[in-house]
Amino acid sequence: MQRIKPFDHLILILGALFLITPVVMALMSSTQNAIDIHNNGLYFTPGSNAVPTYGKVLTHRGGFTGDVTGMRMLMNSMIMGIGFAVGKIVLSMMAAYALVYFRFRFATLLFWMIFTTLLLPLEVRIMPSYQVMSTLGLLNSYTGLIVPLLASATGTFFFRQFFRSVPDEMLEAARIDGAGPFKFFIDILVPLSRTMMAAIFIIMFIYGWNQYLWPLLMTTDESFYTLMRGIKSILQVWIGSQIPDYNEAFALAVLAMLPPVTVVVIFQRMFIKGLTESDK
Amino acid sequence: MAHLSLRNVGKTYAGGTQAAVSGIDIEIADGEFIVLVGPSGCGKSTLLRMVAGLETTTEGEIHIGERLVNKLDPAERDIAMVFQNYALYPHMTVRDNMAYGLKNRGESKTTIAERVAEASRMLELGPYLDRKPRALSGGQRQRVAMGRAIVRQPAAFLFDEPLSNLDAKLRVSMRMEIRKLQKRLGTTSLYVTHDQLEAMTLADRLVVLNEGRVEQIGAPLEIYRKPASTFVASFIGAPAMSLLDARISDGAISLEGHALARVGNASGPVTLGLRAEDLRIAPQGIPLAVEHVEELGAQRIVHGTIGAQNIAVIEVGEAAIQDNVHVAVDPDKLHLFDTSTGRRLEVQSQPHQEMAL
Numbered sequence: 202m203q204r205i206k207p208f209d210h211l212i213l214i215l216g217a218l219f220l221i222t223p224v225v226m227a228l229m230s231s232t233q234n235a236i237d238i239h240n241n242g243l244y245f246t247p248g249s250n251a252v253p254t255y256g257k258v259l260t261h262r263g264g265f266t267g268d269v270t271g272m273r274m275l276m277n278s279m280i281m282g283i284g285f286a287v288g289k290i291v292l293s294m295m296a297a298y299a300l301v302y303f304r305f306r307f308a309t310l311l312f313w314m315i316f317t318t319l320l321l322p323l324e325v326r327i328m329p330s331y332q333v334m335s336t337l338g339l340l341n342s343y344t345g346l347i348v349p350l351l352a353s354a355t356g357t358f359f360f361r362q363f364f365r366s367v368p369d370e371m372l373e374a375a376r377i378d379g380a381g382p383f384k385f386f387i388d389i390l391v392p393l394s395r396t397m398m399a400a401i402f403i404i405m406f407i408y409g410w411n412q413y414l415w416p417l418l419m420t421t422d423e424s425f426y427t428l429m430r431g432i433k434s435i436l437q438v439w440i441g442s443q444i445p446d447y448n449e450a451f452a453l454a455v456l457a458m459l460p461p462v463t464v465v466v467i468f469q470r471m472f473i474k475g476l477t478e479s480d481k
Numbered sequence: 482m483a484h485l486s487l488r489n490v491g492k493t494y495a496g497g498t499q500a501a502v503s504g505i506d507i508e509i510a511d512g513e514f515i516v517l518v519g520p521s522g523c524g525k526s527t528l529l530r531m532v533a534g535l536e537t538t539t540e541g542e543i544h545i546g547e548r549l550v551n552k553l554d555p556a557e558r559d560i561a562m563v564f565q566n567y568a569l570y571p572h573m574t575v576r577d578n579m580a581y582g583l584k585n586r587g588e589s590k591t592t593i594a595e596r597v598a599e600a601s602r603m604l605e606l607g608p609y610l611d612r613k614p615r616a617l618s619g620g621q622r623q624r625v626a627m628g629r630a631i632v633r634q635p636a637a638f639l640f641d642e643p644l645s646n647l648d649a650k651l652r653v654s655m656r657m658e659i660r661k662l663q664k665r666l667g668t669t670s671l672y673v674t675h676d677q678l679e680a681m682t683l684a685d686r687l688v689v690l691n692e693g694r695v696e697q698i699g700a701p702l703e704i705y706r707k708p709a710s711t712f713v714a715s716f717i718g719a720p721a722m723s724l725l726d727a728r729i730s731d732g733a734i735s736l737e738g739h740a741l742a743r744v745g746n747a748s749g750p751v752t753l754g755l756r757a758e759d760l761r762i763a764p765q766g767i768p769l770a771v772e773h774v775e776e777l778g779a780q781r782i783v784h785g786t787i788g789a790q791n792i793a794v795i796e797v798g799e800a801a802i803q804d805n806v807h808v809a810v811d812p813d814k815l816h817l818f819d820t821s822t823g824r825r826l827e828v829q830s831q832p833h834q835e836m837a838l
């Protein structure tokens with residue numbers, strides 16, 4: 202038995218508190234009303250306003266045109282997150298497969314070119330990307346929102362490293378078993394990469410979910426509003442004596458937190474399984 | 482099932498100047514068990530992989546049955562291979578692992594089920610069919626790998642050091658199992674190993690390879706009794722044959738000034754090979770300074786020096802061994818090799834002139 206060391210636990214507890222406090226604060230404050238928050242600051246105790254606030258956030262038609270609801274924003278964010286994650290996994294897996302298993306000229310050079318783009322954030326190429334999408338007439342569409350950001354150096358890199366760790370004998374056994382390149386990919390590599398896919402899914406879903414600048418640029422139609430923009434727009438109402446609806450902003454933030462948490466909780470099991478159970 | 486023939490087969494890797502394998506000529510009869518043996522880097526695995534089609538063949542011809550297979554894909558060569566690390570598909574059950582190759586070949590479901598059932602009965606894998614490979618022990622995994630080869634009913638089995646990942650005890654029993662299975666199925670087999678004991682016990686014929694060339698081909702005992710070169714002599718047999726510098730002068734072999742036997746070979750320096758088990762400690766003979774003794778229970782191996790040359794002697798007696806003893810050998814148990822080329826020289830004996838000491 203390991204002796205319980207109070208000091209270690211103290212650090213653990215402090216760390217947990219440090220991370221949880223803001224979340225609790227957001228959750229509690231979202232159940233108060235806006236005036237109380239404005240007067241008294243943030244709350245650590247539950248208020249009585251939970252149901253109306255969340256109801257309003259989800260169904261109230263807001264924005265300039267007055268037809269974008271919280272549900273709509275939630276859906277848009279979902280489409281962004283899942284579209285990003287799935288698209289990036291598919292694309293980077295195929296790219297990595299080509300880089301690792303097919304001998305073609307400049308494969309290494311190509312890989313390093315892809316890898317270097319890791320150093321460049323989206324913001325560097327945001328104007329050219331916008332230009333391309335606008336010329337293609339894809340502004341204000343899900344395609345335009347998702348496709349330009351699908352190429353993923355991170356994903357390609359991770360999958361490449363993973364494929365390289367698959368023993369060569371696996372490929373050779375499959376070749377002797379009569380599996381062509383396509384069959385080998387679908388029958389062997391894809392199932393083997395399940396845990397890797399889960400890990401990339403977590404990262405990419407959250408990346409897509411948190412996108413703010415790109416949707417802001419790409420869409421002018423309010424029906425493409427994402428949650429991130431919704432939160433911002435609630436707080437942008439300092440007109441005259443109007444108090445921003447803090448409680449609604451917090452409610453929206455809490456809602457925005459739920460899907461990523463769900464994704465992490467679901468895929469974490471596979472993620473950990475992949476890390477602890479080594480397939481020999 | 483088919484015979485296999487390699488004709489002047491060689492391989493030079495792209496960009497390499499030296500051939501990894503060259504001039505291999507082997508005719509393998511239907512149902513024969515051939516073991517390729519040699520130290521690491523001798524090209525034995527490369528040769529096997531060339532037969533499998535996993536490496537290209539740059540020279541010569543490989544025939545499986547009547548077909549020239551040089552340009553064929555591994556899947557079209559009608560062979561099955563067992564890998565050192567088993568190479569089982571970790572995400573598939575034992576059953577699916579065995580069935581995968583058949584499925585890709587478009588066999589009917591009933592055929593697949595029958596063959597898998599038969600193979601698993603033969604290998605006693607029945608209870609494990611629905612498990613994943615990681616839930617199996619090393620020996621069981623090895624068996625699944627063999628099952629995967631068996632269900633295909635190929636023209637030839639190729640084994641690439643299949644037992645080297647197992648522990649010593651399991652290796653011995655798996656070795657026997659492989660041999661029994663191969664006898665029963667009668668499938669031509671090519672087996673690569675660096676373990677000379679495995680090679681001796683499994684093979685119908687051994688192929689000893691060194692630096693990409695064949696040193697000797699023959700039945701295990703033939704190779705053991707008449708090694709064609711110093712390389713084969715030191716590689717086959719444990720402990721290794723002691724190779725000593727000796728001279729032939731006046732029609733007798735002399736080792737460090739001690740005459741051993743009369744021979745008719747030409748005078749001059751010669752490499753004398755002595756197997757540890759052919760030597761015995763005797764009241765008189767060549768003096769041996771004992772350095773250390775390995776006790777193996779059934780026997781002991783006495784390591785010592787004659788002059789400045791190392792030699793090993795197997796002793797089965799129980800008596801304590803002195804620091805200085807004498808060893809003797811029968812004259813017909815001597816092996817002579819050319820000092821410069823290392824090739825075997827036939828001892829031209831002169832009967833009735835015993836000098837065995």
